[in-house]
Each structure stands twice: as C-alpha cells, then as structure tokens.
Amino acid sequence: xEHELARHNGCLARSSPSPLVGEGLGRGGEIGTIACAxxxxxxxxxxxxxEIDVSASTLLCTIVELESxxxxxxxxxxxxxxxxxDRLADLASADIQRQAARMAQDAFVRVFRLTVDGDEAAITAxxxxxxxxxRNWAKAAGNDDGSALRLAMLVAGLDxxxxxxxxxxxxxxxxxxxxxxxxxRNGLDAAADARFQxxxxxIQAAESDAVDFKMELRRNIHLALxxxxxxxxxxxxxxxxxxxxxxMMVVLTKQMPxxxxxxxxxxxxxxxxxxxxxxxxxxxxAQETTGQLFNALRQALPDETAxxxxxxxxxVAISWQQARRQPN
Numbered sequence: 404x405e406h407e408l409a410r411h412n413g414c415l416a417r418s419s420p421s422p423l424v425g426e427g428l429g430r431g432g433e434i435g436t437i438a439c440a441x442x443x444x445x446x447x448x449x450x451x452x453x454e455i456d457v458s459a460s461t462l463l464c465t466i467v468e469l470e471s472x473x474x475x476x477x478x479x480x481x482x483x484x485x486x487x488x489d490r491l492a493d494l495a496s497a498d499i500q501r502q503a504a505r506m507a508q509d510a511f512v513r514v515f516r517l518t519v520d521g522d523e524a525a526i527t528a529x530x531x532x533x534x535x536x537x538r539n540w541a542k543a544a545g546n547d548d549g550s551a552l553r554l555a556m557l558v559a560g561l562d563x564x565x566x567x568x569x570x571x572x573x574x575x576x577x578x579x580x581x582x583x584x585x586x587x588r589n590g591l592d593a594a595a596d597a598r599f600q601x602x603x604x605x606i607q608a609a610e611s612d613a614v615d616f617k618m619e620l621r622r623n624i625h626l627a628l629x630x631x632x633x634x635x636x637x638x639x640x641x642x643x644x645x646x647x648x649x650x651m652m653v654v655l656t657k658q659m660p661x662x663x664x665x666x667x668x669x670x671x672x673x674x675x676x677x678x679x680x681x682x683x684x685x686x687x688x689a690q691e692t693t694g695q696l697f698n699a700l701r702q703a704l705p706d707e708t709a710x711x712x713x714x715x716x717x718x719v720a721i722s723w724q725q726a727r728r729q730p731n
Contacts, residue, residue: 486611486614486662486665487609487611488611489611489614489615490605490611490612491605491612494544494546494548495549495552495553495556495613497615499544500556500613500615500616501619503553503556503557503560503616504619505619506537506540506557506560507556507557507559507560507561507563507564508560508627510533510537510561510583511560511561511564511580513533514526514529514530514533514579514582514583515568515577515579515580517579518577518578518579518580526578526579526582527582529583530579530582530583530586534583534586534587534590537554537557537587538554538587538590541554541557547595547598548598548602551595551601551602552602552605552606554599555602555603555605555606556606556616557587558584558587558588558599558603559603559606559620561580561587562584563624564580564624565577565584567624567627567628567647570647570650571628571631571643571644571647571648572643572644610659610660610661610663611661617662617666618666618669621655621666621669622666622669622670622673624651625651625652625667625670625673625674626670626673626674626677628647628651629648629674629677629696630677630683631644632645632648632689632692632693632696633681633684633686633689633692633693634683634689635688635692638688642692645692645695645696645699648696649699652667652670653703655667656704656708656712664708664711664712664715665715667700668711668712668713668716669715669716669719671697671700671713671716672715672717672718672719672720672723674696675716675717675720676719676720676723678690678693679720679723679724697713700712701713
C-alpha cells in the first residue's frame with residue numbers, strides 16, 4: 404500500500420502514546436485485547452522498491468551468527484515438553500483452526516486496505532459480503548458449539564490483527580474492521596451470543612486450547628509486521644514497527660509462559676527462512692532492522708527463554724537449508 408496517512412482525510416486516526424482505547428470486545432466491535440493469509444499489508448507510507456538480484460549468500464542475514472547460539476545451548480537445552488492436548492480439537496480440528504486464522508487474515512487485509520483508501524461504500528459492500536460468508540462457514544461445523552467456536556476464532560483473529568496494527572502504526576481505530584466485527588456480533592440472538600462468549604473465553608482458558616489457530620495467527624501477524632518493517636525506506640518508520648513487533652513478542656512470552664516462546668521461535672525461524680529467499684530482506688536497512696530485532700529479543704527475554712527461542716528457531720531454519728540442499 405503506497406499511501407501516506409495524511410492523504411486519507413483522517414480515515415485512520417493516529418494516537419500518542421497509546422493507540423488503544425478500552426479493553427475487551429464490545430458488541431459494537433471495538434478493538435480489545437486477548438492473550439494469546441493473502442498478500443500481506445504493506446507499510447502505509449511505502450513508496451515501493453524494485454527487486455534486487457542477489458545470491459543466496461548475501462541473504463543469510465542473521466542465520467550464521469545465530470548458529471553459535473544453537474551450539475552454546477546444546478549442552479543444556481532439553482527436549483521441549485509435549486504440548487498438552489487441545490481440549491477444543493473435537494469441536495474444531497487443526498485444519499479448521501488454521502483455516503480460521505487464514506480467513507481472519509484475509510478479512511483483515513481486505514477491510515484494512517479499503518479503510519486506508521477511505522472508500523466507505525466499498526467497506527460497506529465488503530462487510531455485507533464477508534459477514535454472511537463467515538457466518539455460513541461457522542454454521543458448517545454442524546453443531547451449535549462448533550459453530551460458536553468457529554465464529555469466536557474469526558472474531559478473535561480479527562481482534563488480534565487490529566490490535567497489532569493499531570500498535571505498530573499508532574492508530575486509534577480501524578473503522579472498516581470495527582464495522583465487520585460489529586456485523587459479526589450484532590447478528591447473534593441471546594442464546595447464540597452466550598455460546599459465542601463461552602467459546603471466546605474457552606480459546607483463552609488454556610494456552611494449548613485452539614493451539615493451531617493461535618500458532619497460525621501469531622506467525623502470520625509477526626511475519627506481516629516484519630515484511631512491513633523491511634519494506635520501509637525511512638529508518639524512523641522501520642524502527643517504529645521494529646519496536647512494536649519486538650514488544651509484542653516479549654509480551655507474548657509473558658502472557659503464555661508455557662507456549663509463547665514456541666510461537667516466537669516459530670516466527671523467528673520463518674523470518675530467517677525469508678531472509679534466505681526474499682530479495683527485499685537483502686536491503687541494507689532491512690538487514691539492519693532484522694538484526695536489531697534479534698538482538699533486542701536476546702536482551703529483553705530472560706536468558707533461559709532466549710536460549711530456547713533461538714535454539715529452536717535455528718534448528719528449524721538450518722533444517723530448511725539442509726532440505727533444500729538435498730537432491731530431488
């Protein structure tokens with residue numbers, strides 16, 4: 404998206420220092436907080452950058468220096484304990500959970516872009532199209548609780564995308580998102596709303612519940628913000644996204660003390676892989692800010708958590724490299 408915020412007549416309102424207003428998800432669709440794919444949104448003031456033809460060796464970014472971290476912790480790092488059983492898996496399989504996360508991303512990308520464009524008529528039309536499609540997908544679960552859980556995952560996913568982007572870009576609200584959230588909630592009768600509230604709470608009740616939804620959701624949000632960061636041409640913009648992204652990752656490990664580090668490691672592994680395959684990651688500012696993200700996390704996370712995060716991320720990235728080298 405090649406737009407300046409100031410060019411859109413206030414359709415996205417900025418806030419300082421905190422971009423959030425209130426907590427929880429009201430029936431009107433306000434952005435709240437919960438513990439816890441489609442082309443990715445690009446930074447609002449990105450002016451575009453041509454593709455750079457570089458060899459894989461110049462795209463190594465941080466993976467080489469991180470291999471030393473893996474070696475250092477091998478003697479003390481134990482095999483991670485198994486993830487507890489997902490108590491919501493009977494209502495929504497792992498595939499359905501991942502689908503919910505991707506649907507939330509697709510919907511967010513669409514309404515975010517339309518909001519940035521300031522096209523209210525297009526927003527209204529998009530919401531009118533997405534609301535029944537989302538509701539029909541939820542009803543396809545075949546039972547009331549399963550339908551409520553599907554809808555709860557969609558709303559939770561949209562909520563988290565909105566929260567991440569208000570933080571990263573300093574926004575008070577994303578009107579198109581609020582419109583969609585309100586449409587999804589306001590169409591429920593009292594019984595359906597009670598089931599929705601129950602399943603929305605169930606997603607947060609235990610870290611391992613709806614774990615595939617949470618993993619897919621957080622990975623895509625983190626990667627979207629990293630892509631936005633490396634696409635920036637202005638250092639100030641890139642560093643603002645860097646600060647928001649790093650802060651989200653640190654908070655996630657605190658909100659989810661058992662599994663949060665795995666989510667962060669998963670995202671960092673994918674960042675390292677993208678550094679090897681995405682030409683945009685080779686730009687000087689992109690490499691610098693990616694390195695700063697890794698270094699900031701090393702400093703901000705407790706030593707034991709940082710060791711586990713980087714060891715796991717490195718193992719995944721190195722395994723990916725090795726798999727690519729194997730003959731077909």
